[in-house]
Amino acid sequence: MTITFLHTADIHLGKTYRNNIGEAERYEDFFRMLGRIVSDAIAERVDFVLIAGDLFxxxxxxxRTFARTIETLQSLKDNRIPCIAVEGNHDWIHRRDSISWMEALSQMGYIHLLRPSRTETGGYRFDPFDYEQGMGGYIEVNGINIYGLGYIGTQAGTHVPRICEAVTTKNNILLFHVGVWTYSPVEIGNMKPEEAHPLADAFDYVALGHGHKPYIIATPEGRPYAFNPGSPECVNFGEEKYDKGYYLVTVEDGVFTHEFRPTSPRPMLVTTIDLDGAADAEAALVRFRDQVAAKIASFSDDRQPLLEIKLTGRVGFHPFELGRERLRLALEEICNPLHVEIKNHLSLVTAGGGAESEKKSLAEIEREVLRELVSAKSEYKDQEDELVRLSLAIRDQVLKGEVDGEELLGLLVSYHEGTKSTKETA
Structure with a gap:
């Protein structure tokens, strides 16, 4: 019997740029991408679809995001294709006394949410999926046993032996929202490759999520067993250099064969524009237009692009003369971007010239002020770099207008878990 399934992850429904002219269009990008994946699953007549976390x-x-999700997943339900999912760190709801949207989708039959139970001794128990309750630790589809484990934080690697001990069946898949060093591009929520390898003895295919870059993990003997498709749409700036897609997997006579199916995310450009030596703002603006136009010329996609531009160089005018509005109007003439983020790292050079007369950039001043504030508290000594990065990350997210209180709390929780892990290791 031949079985096929589709493995995707990190869809990030609901992502947008709030209070931005392109907010509605960017919001739709992620639903269009999920819609394409659903259509592909139906066209391929797969036996089931796996979502390895961060659906939202x-x-x-x-x-309205919940309603659009139901609308998009309805075709899978109509075609009797089970959609099996686990929760990622973005899906996780911090107030556990409230039902999550993932649980609601599962109770309504649009997904089958997998979540194991824990024993009194700290072990794992994967109960069979209860269709009435919409919950369970594993589900069987056409002879394949699919186990699920969502995001469990920075200590995921230490849980692997207990996960494997709880598995008693054959023909197994593990759906797991976790990264693996050094393949995963994210810094938090990873395990070491040697910690992950025992999973290959209990599971024929480990369906990963979390990092938005595709990668494959093999055993020391060279057998591929763990697969991360990455996110099918570019979620954050910097992902434009990653392949984007999902896996279509065929199982025949117990052999798993994977095929990476590329998707078409919205075009994204992250670039540095060098304005070094520009004497005045007008000359700098001409150079800015020329450099951006040359980079945009390589795009074959006619959709409005997403741009992150960093301005660098020592200039003979105050950096504020190249304000965001002035640069935005110039960009509209070139490519009419859907969303732009500009990082002004220009440094002002006085008339005397030379390195000794160079003034610090705004970004350098920000970092120095934050470091001094952190250093003023003795209990935070030796944590200045981490706390400065965290502070600037929170600042950037708030300025982008795309973050809510839950995400800010998530950043703080992730930092706390990371520092706790470091202390425990030490």
Missing amino acids: HTGQILP
């Missing part, structure tokens, strides 16, 4: 961008979503 935040745990607290808008009702």
Whole structure:
């Protein structure tokens, strides 16, 4: 019997740029991508679809996002294709006394949410999926046993022996929202390759999520066993350099064969524009237009692009003369971007010239002020770099207008878990 399934992850429904002219269009990008994946699953007549976490961008979503999700997943339900999912760190709801949107989808039959139970001794128990309750630790589809484990934090690697001990069946898949060093591009929520390898003895295919970059993990003997498809749409700036897609997997006579199916995310450009030596703002603006136009010329996609531009160089005018509005108007003439983020790292050079007369950039001043504030508290000594990065990350997210309280709390929780892990290791 031949079985096929589709493995995707990190869809991030609900992601957008709030209070931005392109907010509605960017919001639709992620639903269009999920819709294409659903259509492909139906066209391929797969036996089931796996979503390895982060279906949503935040745990607290808008009702319209929930409604659009149901609308998009309806075709899978109509075609009797089970959609099996686990929760990622973005799906996770911090107030556990409330039902999550993932649980609601599972109770309504649009997904089958997998979540194991824990024993009194700290072990794992994977109960069979209860269709009435919409919950369980594993589900069987056409002779394949699919186990599920969502995001469990920075200590995931230490849980692997207990996960494997709880598995008693054959023909197994593990759906797991976790990264693996050094393949995963994210810094938090990973395990070491040697910690992951025992999973290959209990599971024929480990369906990963979390990092938005595709990669494959093999045993020391060279057998591939764990697969991360990455996110099918570019979620954050910097992902434009990653392949984007999902896996179509065929199982025949117990042999798993994977095929990476590429998707078409919205075009994204992250670039540095060098304005070094520009004497005045007008000359700098001409160079800015020329450099951006040359980079945009390589795009074959006619959709409005997403741009992150960093301005660098020592210039003879105050950096504020190249304000965001002035640069935005110039960009509209070139490519009419859907969303732009500009990082002004220009440094002002006085008339005397030379390195000794160079003034610090705004970014350098920000970092120095934050470091001094952190260093003023003795209990935070030796944590200055981490706390400065965290502070700037929170600042950037708030300025982008795309983050809510749950995400900010998630950043703080992730930092706390990371520092706790470091202390425990030490």
